[in-house]
Amino acid sequence: MSTPLETATHPQRLRRVCIEPLTRVEGHGKVTLLLDDDDQVQQARLHIVEFRGFERFIQGRPFWELPVTVQRLCGICPVSHHLAAAKACDRLVGVPELSPTADKVRRLMHFGQVLQSHALHFFHLSSPDLLFGFDDAPAHRNIVGVIHDEPELARRGVLLRRYGQEVIRVCAGKRIHGSGAIPGGVNKALDNADRELLAADIAQVIDWAEDAVALMQQLFAAGGDAYRRFASEPANSLSLVRPDGALELYDGRLRARDAQGEPIIEQASDQDYAELLQEQVKPWSYMKFPFIAALGPETGWYRVGPLARVNNCDFIDTPRAEAARRAFAAVGEGRPVQSVLATHWARLIELLHCAEAIARLLDDPDIIGADLLREGTPARSGIGVLEAPRGTLFHHYEIDADGLVTRANLIVSTTNNNQAMNTAIRRVAQDALNGHTLTEGLLNRIEVAIRAFDPCLSCATHALGQMPLAVTLARVDGVVLDRLRRDADGAVRRDAAESHAGAASA
Numbered sequence: 396m397s398t399p400l401e402t403a404t405h406p407q408r409l410r411r412v413c414i415e416p417l418t419r420v421e422g423h424g425k426v427t428l429l430l431d432d433d434d435q436v437q438q439a440r441l442h443i444v445e446f447r448g449f450e451r452f453i454q455g456r457p458f459w460e461l462p463v464t465v466q467r468l469c470g471i472c473p474v475s476h477h478l479a480a481a482k483a484c485d486r487l488v489g490v491p492e493l494s495p496t497a498d499k500v501r502r503l504m505h506f507g508q509v510l511q512s513h514a515l516h517f518f519h520l521s522s523p524d525l526l527f528g529f530d531d532a533p534a535h536r537n538i539v540g541v542i543h544d545e546p547e548l549a550r551r552g553v554l555l556r557r558y559g560q561e562v563i564r565v566c567a568g569k570r571i572h573g574s575g576a577i578p579g580g581v582n583k584a585l586d587n588a589d590r591e592l593l594a595a596d597i598a599q600v601i602d603w604a605e606d607a608v609a610l611m612q613q614l615f616a617a618g619g620d621a622y623r624r625f626a627s628e629p630a631n632s633l634s635l636v637r638p639d640g641a642l643e644l645y646d647g648r649l650r651a652r653d654a655q656g657e658p659i660i661e662q663a664s665d666q667d668y669a670e671l672l673q674e675q676v677k678p679w680s681y682m683k684f685p686f687i688a689a690l691g692p693e694t695g696w697y698r699v700g701p702l703a704r705v706n707n708c709d710f711i712d713t714p715r716a717e718a719a720r721r722a723f724a725a726v727g728e729g730r731p732v733q734s735v736l737a738t739h740w741a742r743l744i745e746l747l748h749c750a751e752a753i754a755r756l757l758d759d760p761d762i763i764g765a766d767l768l769r770e771g772t773p774a775r776s777g778i779g780v781l782e783a784p785r786g787t788l789f790h791h792y793e794i795d796a797d798g799l800v801t802r803a804n805l806i807v808s809t810t811n812n813n814q815a816m817n818t819a820i821r822r823v824a825q826d827a828l829n830g831h832t833l834t835e836g837l838l839n840r841i842e843v844a845i846r847a848f849d850p851c852l853s854c855a856t857h858a859l860g861q862m863p864l865a866v867t868l869a870r871v872d873g874v875v876l877d878r879l880r881r882d883a884d885g886a887v888r889r890d891a892a893e894s895h896a897g898a899a900s901a
Contacts, residue, residue: 410429410432412429412833417842425441426841427440434828439817439825439841449805453465453803454800457798457800458800461792462574462576462578463477465790466572468805469851470572472508472784473572474504474563474573475508475781475783478504478505478781479789479790480779480792481578482780483777484579484779485579485777486774487798488578488579490579490771493769495761496767497767500566500575501576503566504575505645507562507563508559509559510600510749513701514559517607517611518538518548519552520849521846523538526545529836533839551603551606558600561593565585566581579768579770579771580767580768581768583767584762587763597750597754598754601751604743604746604750611739612722612723615736624826625734626823627822628822629733630654630818631653631697632698632706632707633650633651634707635648635781636662641708642704642708642716642745642748644782645781648662649780651671651697652706652707654731659689659690665778665789669804672685672687675692682809682813683813685806685811696814696818697811699785699786700786700808701742701744701784702737706741708720711748713747713751713752713755719744723740735847736847742849777792777794778790786812789806791804816845816850819848820841822844823843828841832877833877
């Protein structure tokens with residue numbers, strides 16, 4: 396996608412600003428900005444600098460290993476990969492429909508996954524920016540600052556995440572990298588002790604989730620037009636929905652709508668994703684750029700995740716989350732909400748929905764049933780699609796007569812959001828950085844925009860803690876004009892400008 400901000404007739408003559416690494420996100424990436432002599436941003440790009448080779452090294456492996464193997468992509472959302480792979484393997488063993496018990500145990504596991512991931516992201520990674528402001532001192536604008544200033548809020552964040560992890564443990568055997576889902580079903584149901592354990596705290600979890608939604612709604616309202624405009628760019632939305640249009644996180648049909656809310660794809664089978672979506676490769680990132688095939692790469696890019704899902708669905712089938720969705724939708728005045736910061740609000744509405752859905756499943760007698768596994772006629776190709784915390788996730792496998800994987804294609808949520816994230820940072824660069832002297836607070840706005848998407852840049856374990864950041868402005872001849880450094884302890888200092896060839900940041 397080309398925009399006026401990207402236009403650079405002679406990029407070699409522009410000054411380069413590099414933000415590396417990005418902080419408070421899962422994985423590692425960097426942002427580069429190109430500025431002209433008037434400090435006008437001419438180009439802004441998000442670079443994914445880690446290479447993920449799962450599609451290749453699982454080739455030749457038995458397909459029944461996939462649900463356990465591919466979840467090693469991530470330590471934050473392994474259940475999402477575990478279940479997407481299991482859904483694909485269901486197709487490989489010829490079981491498109493699970494038993495009621497297996498389906499509900501998997502759904503319970505998935506709701507626990509989304510709940511714990513959303514809690515981690517909001518309370519630990521994003522709340523410091525929202526509570527303290529984008530320009531707050533870096534030494535305070537972090538989870539330690541939240542614990543100091545808002546101890547009860549921080550405590551609830553920890554306990555919400557712990558509850559979600561406990562749901563996962565009960566369903567999958569372990570909190571991280573469990574083995575609950577197998578091709579054709581699950582390997583265990585809940586027992587009465589499991590159900591009573593989870594039921595003991597669910598009412599409190601629902602209340603805390605509802606309070607979190609109210610807090611974010613207040614923060615968004617207090618942010619006013621600045622929050623509404625922040626990184627706002629009209630975008631298509633892609634997600635799963637139920638056949639009746641309800642929000643669906645585990646097993647639905649594909650819906651895509653444009654920025655005005657008009658349909659692009661409506662109730663399409665997830666098994667047809669390869670005809671509906673295509674991917675583009677660009678030389679400056681390891682991550683691909685998906686787009687809706689019928690629209691092409693220029694206008695067919697889309698947003699996935701909480702904002703897309705809450706915008707796309709017609710209703711949510713749990714009462715408190717539906718009431719929250721209606722309040723959210725009112726902000727859009729009949730159109731999809733486009734503010735990137737509204738993603739946090741949508742994320743917490745989903746957290747509330749997951750808590751309510753867990754309570755409902757714990758009251759369902761099927762959750763302790765004995766019918767765990769189905770069999771069918773094997774196939775050579777299997778596709779599994781679900782809504783991971785960060786957005787729509789595709790797993791597609793092909794196998795040979797011996798059951799060995801011959802081809803794998805994984806489109807993870809963050810990949811689906813690739814162009815949307817790049818567009819968001821370009822908007823922030825244009826609105827906030829043009830003509831200004833660099834400061835840590837201004838640069839943090841770029842990271843705030845990226846963090847709203849909750850990207851898992853490598854689909855690997857997040858590195859927690861302060862990370863150093865260095866930004867250098869240099870002329871094309873190598874003369875350093877300005878250098879800003881954030882040390883590992885959070886202290887920010889400006890180095891004296893030096894003049895030497897080759898000093899431009901890569």
